[in-house]
Amino acid sequence: MDVRQKMQKINSYIIDSQEEEIKRIAIELHEGVGQNLYSILTGLQVVESGINEQQMKNYVHEMSQLIEKTIQEIRLLSVELHPPTLTAFGILPAMKSYLKLYTSTFGILVDLESVGGESNLPERSKIAVFRVCQEALANIAKYADTSKVKMTFHWLEAELKITIDDFGKGFQLEEHDGTLPSHSSGIAMMKERMHLTGGKCVISSKIGEGTSIELSLPL
Structure with missing residues (x-):
């Protein structure tokens, strides 16, 4: 090893x-x-x-x-x-429940869309996806200066893809390797969580146009 x-x-x-x-x-x-x-x-x-x-x-x-x-x-x-709906009903009901709390707390409206038939994820994958989305939304509330977010779940035959677009002020990625600013430890944990479940977390951002987070997870 x-x-x-x-x-x-x-x-x-x-x-x-x-x-x-x-x-x-x-x-x-x-x-x-x-x-x-x-x-x-x-x-x-x-x-x-x-x-x-x-x-x-x-x-x-x-x-x-x-x-x-x-x-x-x-x-x-x-x-x-730890939303009880996550274990009992799956990632989408848990996310819908969390988004109600998120909107009432921060005043940011999240448009959640699900495309395709939802698959039942293993427990570890459900928790990982939920935590990564939770961290992404927390960062949006702190840094994006936005009032709306678009979140889409794409259920494909062998893969789940999730996109989160904040339409906020964006930030500058470091040019030499495309990494995030050093203070974004939460983003590093997002990447690690997805990696440990066999998935990926890719971030792109442009000043004045917002940030896009793309998650992918094999089914």
């Missing part, structure tokens, strides 16, 4: 371990912390119904609303960390 293969094995182990920990945290947030807060909310609502003094009643009601808002935020965070 050469050095490159050893590094790939180590990176794969690290990523798999991270995903297991993320999944555990997401479940704990939803089923542990979330459920405990829901029990507290129910108790406060019972207390509120038995209070006669209006000022105290208003205070308890405000606390109930705050806890209810916190429960919603925890649910959203849990979905962002």
Whole structure:
């Protein structure tokens, strides 16, 4: 086993371990912390119904609303960390669910299109594709200065191709090797995730015209 293969094995182990920990945290947030807060909310609502003094009643009601808002935020965070639809229903339903959260958070409208019949991806590939798309969208929100994104899934006979176009301000690729600026560590992880699943991640960008990310994965 050469050095490159050893590094790939180590990176794969690290990523798999991270995903297991993320999944555990997401479940704990939803089923542990979330459920405990829901029990507290129910108790406060019972207390509120038995209070006669209006000022105290208003205070308890405000606390109930705050806890209810916190429960919603925890649910959203849990979905962002590890959407249950990803395992149960596949990459497209999971992405649609995530895009609703993404649009409500950043105000960026994502036009998602799927061409061809969806294939059932292995668990590792589903997670890799979801994380790469998630990272791409996060970078768009941070750097692209755009209000719309086009994402297309092309389901071919032996390959899944995904294109993500942001129509934003773009950036300058380094001319000597086509790599990204050194601060874009998230993009490097995107490339590595796709590589470990046998796929590719190719980025092209032009100042004033936006950035295009092309993912490909064998089926």
